[in-house]
Amino acid sequence: MTFDFSVTRTLSMAKKEVRHILQDPFTLAVALGFPLLLLTFFGYVIDFNVKNIRLLAVDSDHSRASRQLMEVFESSQYFKLTAAPSSGQIVHLLDEEKAKAVLMIEPGFGKDWARNRTAKAQVILDGADNSIAGTILTYLSGIQAAALKKLSGEEFRQTITLKTRFLYNPELNSQWFVIPGLTVVIIGIISILLTALTVAREWENGSMELLLSTPVRPLEIIIGKLAPYILIGLGAVVTVYLAARGLFQVPFKGNHLLYLVACALFLGTTLAQGLVISVVARQQALAIQLANITGMLPSLLLSGFIFPIESMPRFFQIFTSILPAKWFMVIIRGIFLKGAGLLDLKTPFIALFIINVVLIFIAAKSFKKDLEP
Amino acid sequence: MNPDFAVQVEGLTIQFGSFTAVDDISFSVKKGEIFGFLGANGAGKTTTIRTLCGLLTPTKGHVTVAGHEYKEGDLSIKKRVGYMSQKFTLYNDLSVKENLVFAANLRKISKSTHEKRIKELFAFLGFTHSDTTLVRDLPVGLKQELALAAATLHNPEIIFLDEPTAGVSPAARERFWALIRQLSAAGKTVFVTTHYLDESEQCDRIALMRTGKIIALDSPAELKKKTFPESLYELEPMSGQSQSAILSQLEKIKQSGAALEIQPYGMRYHVIVKDSRQWDLVKEQIKPTFSYKPTLPSMEDVFIRLVEGVDR
Incomplete structure (x- = not known):
């Protein structure tokens, strides 16, 4: 097969996709509303600090x-x-x-x-x-x-004193813990759901047939369709970051570049996951279901976002290791609160990288098989 | 490869798992022809047309379209044909212009060329709506015409139309067929599937498909001649005749042994003559009840007979 990737075709795919997003209230709501809703919800409504x-x-x-x-x-x-x-x-x-x-x-x-x-x-x-x-x-x-x-009274002498000092989050402020973790949930949901939907819509609409009857290449379809969602995903990353720093005063101790690299890596895995879903589900309703089950639930419940993985049954501790959300959670909290570097986080980075490569491989393989006659 | 042919198919078989959708068919389409593909739903029309457009890979056999033999991953055929799918494939939430420009970009047609081409196509279609109209706001007939425009933007040699008039009003169907004839007059090869039998009469040649096989292929006139070597009469009941009188007269024809078969045809009856001497006698006797005239078989007659012939 000759490699004649066309920038024109890819760009026109992307441009069309943006038009769809602007026309479709649901997509727009998920892309813009969801991050804000989750931020308000976890930032203000749910408070794990029990007082009074x-x-x-x-x-x-x-x-x-x-x-x-x-x-x-x-x-x-x-x-x-x-x-x-x-x-x-x-x-x-x-x-x-x-x-x-x-x-x-x-x-x-x-x-x-x-x-x-x-x-x-x-x-x-x-x-x-x-x-x-x-x-x-x-x-x-x-x-x-x-x-x-x-x-x-003051004169009471304690023979042994245990002084506790909490590192990284001295006040044990739950928002410091939760807000950076929201990055995982928001990217997880947005990119898996929107990616799965965008391709499923093309099948449901019948327009995939129009695309395939032209000389457009599967790679051009994928990149063109995903480009706007990569931007939305990165936009969500920036939104959560700004909200964390500005609204909730969470300190950022780590390296911004490393943070961005980690986000891009995670975004890659979720987009690939969304593509795999769209291959399985050619209808939007089914795609939403699958995206919720394989994307939203693990990132909310099994990533360590709220419930610590250490206190899960042994099976789940091992099972969660195949979920990219778990590793990304470790990375995000490490970079944000502890200022951890690449060396400190080598295990989660390597794990995330492996999952990323595997998922992209599966997505490319199944998607290509699906599209090419 | 014969240069006079736009499409050549040899021993084409397409299987999905254990299901054989198209079963060892061979045919050719001449350049400039309006070639009709006729058959019930599920007969394998759409599967064949998709294969000819390079959307499906043949399980067996050879397909040559626009002078290029199909090879997996090769885009030569896709570049040279236009395809209008059975399902409406344009984007309802985009405007007329956005849809056409998008289709043009996918085929890498330069801006100046596609702008000129869109103008030509609008003139050809007699399209007078603003090009900023959202596609969803157009009536079904116009949507189909627009889909035709999107499929012919790149001036393809062959145009494949898969049930282009399904669900369209009779007037819009007539308009659409006028467009098809114009395309053919301009030298394009048009390959069209339909399940409207009356439409098939407008084709130069038709292939009749049934359960994955082509059971007949010829011009409409030849098909009629071949399928109905006997003469055919149409009986129309005189006004004021009771149902019982009609039935008893029909019974009389049957008894005489003049007719091979009598088929209801709307309010009328078609008599396929077996014995013309007997028929000449009996037709005088039924005169008070029926008026009769010799007629040509319709495509419906042909279709019923061919399909029944296969089933027998």
């Missing part, structure tokens, strides 16, 4: 020590205390979602403390909402230390 937890306090001791304990809870800002009417209604109030946790201070708490015996207080948690319960649990050890310090 409603805590019912049942103080049956009424001592100085018990009041000091409650003050410690209150001043941590994690809890909002209300005095419980009576201990009999506790479960009822938890059921009604009036409170997420209950602090029970038994009579004798103050006395035990004064006599240097272990002073006991009980915390009851609403285990139905286990994400909040888990968070409260992590706060409790801090509260315990603070209470010990407060009740015993």
Whole structure:
């Protein structure tokens, strides 16, 4: 086969594609609206930092020590205390979602403390909402230390101090963690979905036959059709980057060039994935389904975006390794928050590269077979 | 390769998996001819036409179009033919001009050439809408004419039209056929498939396809002569005749042994004469009930007879 790639044909494909995008409200909405929607959603609406937890306090001791304990809870800002009417209604109030946790201070708490015996207080948690319960649990050890310090006065000497310092995200701000990760989700969804749709539309419309009856080459069709979506994908990368830096004040510690290279690499794999889908599905409705299942779900749920891969069952820990989204997530967070370099990220980069090559190979092979008589 | 032929097909077979869509067909189309491909849906017309345009690879056999034998990956045929698919293939969300310019760019026709060519085609079609009209806003008949324009932008030697008049109004169909005749008069070879039997009479030659095979191929007149060597009469019931009277008279013809077959033809009947002496006797007897006149078989008669002949 002679190689007579035509720039004119490719450009006119691309130009036509842009006209389609501008004419089609759905594509336009996905391309522009989706990144913004996800940014607002994950940036403002969903907040993994749990604050102002409603805590019912049942103080049956009424001592100085018990009041000091409650003050410690209150001043941590994690809890909002209300005095419980009576201990009999506790479960009822938890059921009604009036409170997420209950602090029970038994009579004798103050006395035990004064006599240097272990002073006991009980915390009851609403285990139905286990994400909040888990968070409260992590706060409790801090509260315990603070209470010990407060009740015993300044002169209390701690024999061993464990000082925790969080690197890269000292305040454990969840937005710092989530927003850069959105790059993965947004590229994943936009490029897989739009690529799958654009080719499926051509089949559904019947216009693929028109294209194929002219001397246009499959490579020209692919590049011409994908070019606008590569730009949209890169546009989404820049949008998320600007929003992260500007709106959410996430620091960027890494190398911009490396960041861009990683994005391009990931974009390559998602576009290839979209092409493979379009070969399988020649109807837009089916293409949307497949893109959601193979693109949106893994990037949202199995990439480590929200749910840590380390805490998944062993099968999923291994399974997720074939998902480009998992590796790209590691790369993005590493570059963004830690300033990691290529050497630090060699494993995810190599993995992503291999997946990229394999997917592009499959896409080129199946697409070519599909198009050429 | 015979230079007088625009299309030469030899032993063409096309299989999809275990299904044979086209089964060992051979035929040739002369240059400048209007060549009709007739057959029911699923007979293999579209598969054949797609193969001739280089969209499908033959499983077996040889295909030569516009002087070039089909080779996989070779674009020589695609450059020389125009193809208008059965499905409407232009973009509804783009304007008339955008569609045509896009088609021109795919074929690398220079700007000055395609602008001139589009003007010519608009004049040829009598297209008077603004070229900024969105294609979706055009009536179906005009869309088809526009698709014809897009398929002939590059001035192809052969034009393949796959059911170009399906779903179009009778007036628009008539207009479209006038365009086809003009193209032919200008020296183009037109290869057209249809399942409208009346349209096939306008072709120079027709091939009749059935389940992947060509069961007849000739000019319409020859086909009629060959298929109906007997004479054919059309009976028209006189006004005011009761159904029972008509039926009893038809029975009389049958009894006389004059007719090979009597077929209903709309409100009328076609009598295929077997024994002309008997017929001369019986036709006088049925005079009060029917008026009769000798007639030529329509393509519908031919089609029914040929297909039944194959089925027998």
